[in-house]
Amino acid sequence: MDPLTSLPILQLHDGTVIKAKVVIGCDGVNSVIANFIGLKPLKQSTMGGARGFTNYENGHGFSPEFVTIRKGHVLLGRYPIDHNLVFWFVARPITPQDLTMSKDTTKIISSALESVKGFPREMLEMIQNCDVDSLTFNDTRYRAPWELLNARFRKGTVTVAGDAMHVMGPFLGQGGSIALEDAIVLARCLATQKRAEVALDQYIGERRMRLVQISTKTYAIGALLETSSVVVKLLCIVLMVIFFRDRLGHTRYDCGRL
Numbered sequence: 001m002d003p004l005t006s007l008p009i010l011q012l013h014d015g016t017v018i019k020a021k022v023v024i025g026c027d028g029v030n031s032v033i034a035n036f037i038g039l040k041p042l043k044q045s046t047m048g049g050a051r052g053f054t055n056y057e058n059g060h061g062f063s064p065e066f067v068t069i070r071k072g073h074v075l076l077g078r079y080p081i082d083h084n085l086v087f088w089f090v091a092r093p094i095t096p097q098d099l100t101m102s103k104d105t106t107k108i109i110s111s112a113l114e115s116v117k118g119f120p121r122e123m124l125e126m127i128q129n130c131d132v133d134s135l136t137f138n139d140t141r142y143r144a145p146w147e148l149l150n151a152r153f154r155k156g157t158v159t160v161a162g163d164a165m166h167v168m169g170p171f172l173g174q175g176g177s178i179a180l181e182d183a184i185v186l187a188r189c190l191a192t193q194k195r196a197e198v199a200l201d202q203y204i205g206e207r208r209m210r211l212v213q214i215s216t217k218t219y220a221i222g223a224l225l226e227t228s229s230v231v232v233k234l235l236c237i238v239l240m241v242i243f244f245r246d247r248l249g250h251t252r253y254d255c256g257r258l
């Protein structure tokens with residue numbers, strides 16, 4: 001922060017200095033801006049995930065839906081991108097061996113197949129026939145819902161948006177969508193308020209409960225997968241039944257017009 005004007009000064013890797021009126025940190029899960037603002041470090045989930053794309057030369061024939069199948073601690077997700085291409089992921093608890101796996105595609109495929117043993121054959125074939133160059137495996141981190149409830153997302157005229165603000169596990173597949181909502185609300189607030197601080201506070205105020213709700217839902221789904229504790233499972237189920245009875249309710253949220 002400039003000690004005279006209290007406005008943010010950015011120093012880029014190439015040495016360039018930018019004196020900014022407003023800084024919006026949309027720099028993802030390893031956000032430098034979130035650290036600068038003073039947000040707490042992210043929490044580490046015990047779940048990790050393999051993901052990739054599979055191309056079906058003659059078309060996959062799947063309906064254009066996000067399909068998930070859960071068995072025990074394993075969740076498999078499939079999203080068709082177009083008539084030929086499908087994105088999939090396998091989320092499961094991470095093991096110490098996984099730490100060496102991030103770039104070894106043969107190991108990623110064999111461990112993904114091992115995790116989904118007994119799943120429908122078309123799912124196994126989808127993983128077996130994937131484009132190996134598209135494969136990745138990593139752990140997941142998240143900002144806890146209870147932290148979103150009272151986190152200070154603004155320091156002067158610096159704020160955050162997207163994963164930098166509210167990264168969550170991939171269990172609902174909504175992180176990108178709500179990053180877009182952030183962008184719409186933020187643009188609207190900046191366009192309608194004269195003072196940047198007031199605009200940013202309005203943005204944070206409008207977003208907070210939406211973020212708490214969707215990250216709580218994601219957290220509950222993730223916890224159901226992760227935990228072996230019957231009590232935690234029961235709590236999550238009660239949470240889902242009371243607050244999130246409508247499975248797709250989160251997709252009908254209206255963040256307003258740009």
Ligand SMILES: Cc1cc2nc3c(=O)[nH]c(=O)nc-3n(C[C@H](O)[C@H](O)[C@H](O)COP(=O)(O)OP(=O)(O)OC[C@H]3O[C@@H](n4cnc5c(N)ncnc54)[C@H](O)[C@@H]3O)c2cc1C
Nearest residue numbers: 026027028029032161162163164170173174175176177179
């Ligand atoms: C397995 C998985 C599946 C998912 N599926 C879905 C889904 O189906 N639907 C959905 O909506 N979301 C999904 N998501 C979530 C979605 O990918 C993220 O929420 C979304 O990408 C967040 O967007 P972002 O712009 O905030 O951050 P990012 O996409 O991470 O972009 C941040 C950008 O900032 C850049 N950057 C970082 N640091 C700096 C720096 N210091 N200086 C300059 N630039 C920097 C990075 O290079 C990057 O380009 C999924 C996530 C995962 C892990």
